[in-house]
Amino acid sequence: MDVEKNVSRDVTISPPQGWTQLELHEVWEYRDLIWSFAARNFRVRYRQMALGPLWSILSPLIDMIIFSTIFGGLAKLPSEGIPYSVFTYTALIPWGYFSGVTTATAGSLVSEMDVISKIYFPRLVIPLASVLSLLFDTIISLLILTAMVLYYHFAITWKVLVLPLYLLLAAGAGLGMGLWLATLAVQYRDTRNLAGYGLQVLKFLTPVVYSASLIPEKWQILYNLNPMSWVVAGFRWIFLDTGLMPDISLWISILLVVILFVSGVYVFRHTERTIVDWL
Amino acid sequence: MSAISIEVDDLGKLYRYNSRAARSRTLGKAILDTLVSPFGYLSDSLRAPSTAGSLWALRHVSFTVQRAEVLGILGQNGAGKSTLLRILSRITLPTEGLARTHGRVGSLLQIGTGFNYELTGRENIYLNGTILGMKRSEVDRKLNAIVDFSGVERFIDTPIKRYSSGMVVRLGFSVAMFMDPDILLVDEVLSVGDAAFRQKSLEKVLELVEGGCSVLFVSHDLFMIQRLCKRSILFEAGKLIEETDTSSMIEHYLSKITNVMVAGEWLDLSTASHQGTGEIRFVRMRYRGADLKFQGQAYPDGPVEFLLEVESPGTRNISGVSVTLFDLSGFRLINAGSIEELGLNRGRSCVRISIEHLHLKPGTYSLALWMVGPADVLLDQILSAAYMNVTATTQGPPELNPFRDKVTSQVEVSVVRAEP
Numbered sequence: 283m284d285v286e287k288n289v290s291r292d293v294t295i296s297p298p299q300g301w302t303q304l305e306l307h308e309v310w311e312y313r314d315l316i317w318s319f320a321a322r323n324f325r326v327r328y329r330q331m332a333l334g335p336l337w338s339i340l341s342p343l344i345d346m347i348i349f350s351t352i353f354g355g356l357a358k359l360p361s362e363g364i365p366y367s368v369f370t371y372t373a374l375i376p377w378g379y380f381s382g383v384t385t386a387t388a389g390s391l392v393s394e395m396d397v398i399s400k401i402y403f404p405r406l407v408i409p410l411a412s413v414l415s416l417l418f419d420t421i422i423s424l425l426i427l428t429a430m431v432l433y434y435h436f437a438i439t440w441k442v443l444v445l446p447l448y449l450l451l452a453a454g455a456g457l458g459m460g461l462w463l464a465t466l467a468v469q470y471r472d473t474r475n476l477a478g479y480g481l482q483v484l485k486f487l488t489p490v491v492y493s494a495s496l497i498p499e500k501w502q503i504l505y506n507l508n509p510m511s512w513v514v515a516g517f518r519w520i521f522l523d524t525g526l527m528p529d530i531s532l533w534i535s536i537l538l539v540v541i542l543f544v545s546g547v548y549v550f551r552h553t554e555r556t557i558v559d560w561l
Numbered sequence: 562m563s564a565i566s567i568e569v570d571d572l573g574k575l576y577r578y579n580s581r582a583a584r585s586r587t588l589g590k591a592i593l594d595t596l597v598s599p600f601g602y603l604s605d606s607l608r609a610p611s612t613a614g615s616l617w618a619l620r621h622v623s624f625t626v627q628r629a630e631v632l633g634i635l636g637q638n639g640a641g642k643s644t645l646l647r648i649l650s651r652i653t654l655p656t657e658g659l660a661r662t663h664g665r666v667g668s669l670l671q672i673g674t675g676f677n678y679e680l681t682g683r684e685n686i687y688l689n690g691t692i693l694g695m696k697r698s699e700v701d702r703k704l705n706a707i708v709d710f711s712g713v714e715r716f717i718d719t720p721i722k723r724y725s726s727g728m729v730v731r732l733g734f735s736v737a738m739f740m741d742p743d744i745l746l747v748d749e750v751l752s753v754g755d756a757a758f759r760q761k762s763l764e765k766v767l768e769l770v771e772g773g774c775s776v777l778f779v780s781h782d783l784f785m786i787q788r789l790c791k792r793s794i795l796f797e798a799g800k801l802i803e804e805t806d807t808s809s810m811i812e813h814y815l816s817k818i819t820n821v822m823v824a825g826e827w828l829d830l831s832t833a834s835h836q837g838t839g840e841i842r843f844v845r846m847r848y849r850g851a852d853l854k855f856q857g858q859a860y861p862d863g864p865v866e867f868l869l870e871v872e873s874p875g876t877r878n879i880s881g882v883s884v885t886l887f888d889l890s891g892f893r894l895i896n897a898g899s900i901e902e903l904g905l906n907r908g909r910s911c912v913r914i915s916i917e918h919l920h921l922k923p924g925t926y927s928l929a930l931w932m933v934g935p936a937d938v939l940l941d942q943i944l945s946a947a948y949m950n951v952t953a954t955t956q957g958p959p960e961l962n963p964f965r966d967k968v969t970s971q972v973e974v975s976v977v978r979a980e981p
Contacts, residue, residue: 295651295660318691326679329720400671401692402651558653559576 387460664743
């Protein structure tokens, strides 16, 4: 007997009425599809490239070289006594994950239009698959980071255990922002450009290429509301033993991410029901 | 499991196309609009949905589908068939009314949804299978059966961009056939692939039906509909206008189709879909029962003659011309014509193809025309040129002798002067 037949069920299809239930159990039922999409993203991204999966390591590495040359070498930005290259690379990894998730999520409904217009599945599956496939890239980059950290004689300590929580925070922030943007992108086509600029601004509002200690004291509280500041600080704290100890504003920014994420899921689930009519 | 698979109650879908365009399409403009009239959106959403600039793609539609029933859906383009399937497969929601589905719904609005051409056949089976709602473990178990059915086992680890289009379709279809749905929603897709595979897919669908699966079947292909569905519903301009058994439905539907030939009357072929170089073209055609019994109707085992008027830019030879008759399940029954050289004059000529005994039962048949020049250059081909009826004689349908070969039935082809 088919065990999987338990998906067979009665479905009532009726007009959209106000705000829906989230029905996240349905997303859970489609967990295998999340995996399929993630595997596809990963395979397709690299199969056609001469360097293959190396690209996932190369892009933060190239960023690191550029930033080290310009900000570390020419502008001589302080990096808290830590070699600039490893200082910025530590931040580029979570930043890359966050911006990757945001961009992929924001474009998810439009880019998978072909499939969306032909078959039903919870659309939330698409961004979740991006979270997964980008996580894979991030893990490879983290291996490089580990090598660099050891090369510069920093120790890998128990703090690494906190790493998943910071990755989760980055993914949550990226998903939350991306889901809102995806919803807007359905109605307003210029959302994509806006998102691109927004991410660039946010990148410089986050201590990726510089040290958070450059920010004047009176702005620190506001500055630290940016969840990505905390993620970057957390990464530096884990790998380089510098940066901020968590304080009250970490909890505030976690709360912000949760609000952003939950509201993002709501508007996304709301839009997905009739998305096909809009595009 | 309940005895009813699908219940549709007063379903309606309103599409707006004007108000949408009138509203801001860019974020910049939306912000500007909000600044200019901050409460504009309120008046927009408080106003009752107006019907100006909108279209009911579907309205007041109600029907039920029993378990293990195959229901055909007929209608011209834009009649609402596809909208109905989209609602039932939950791709979009209705504007009013209600639909209930009981059991696992497999929707086949497209073959191989989500196929990625960079991925191998095997990887695409998993991708497509999970998109269709299967678990990976389920695909694991069915993998061999799927691969067998598709007939592409040799290339299963090759990226499908190297496949022929036929292979891609077969692979996609095979995955869909193994998802074991309780309800299958099919849009057009059964008419893909080569004849042998089509036959195989059809048998597989019937096997599913025998196992209790209900099928909602949309197609322009009357052959398929008649073969699969006992009962059909007919849509026109978003409304369900008829619900009855398929054969009378098809009769009704055909009566609305313009290319059903009337015995003895010319059918204009200028609007038909032509293939080939077009140097020499079919212009119009007609048929008549050659012995003028039954007002010139074609009847079983009677003689029939086809007149194909062709237009040639000069004196030309053609090296082959034929009329092919298909039954409503797409089966090729008769191919009458010649592959001998025939000379045509400049302007219009008439090719006469006469069949001494038309070994066909009463019913509706579809006709295709074909013409090649020297060196087998395809001059013109019309795959669905016309429909014709073979009428029952008063003696009732004769017992057709199955051993009398179609080929031995005398066929004569000649060029005659074109009629004015």
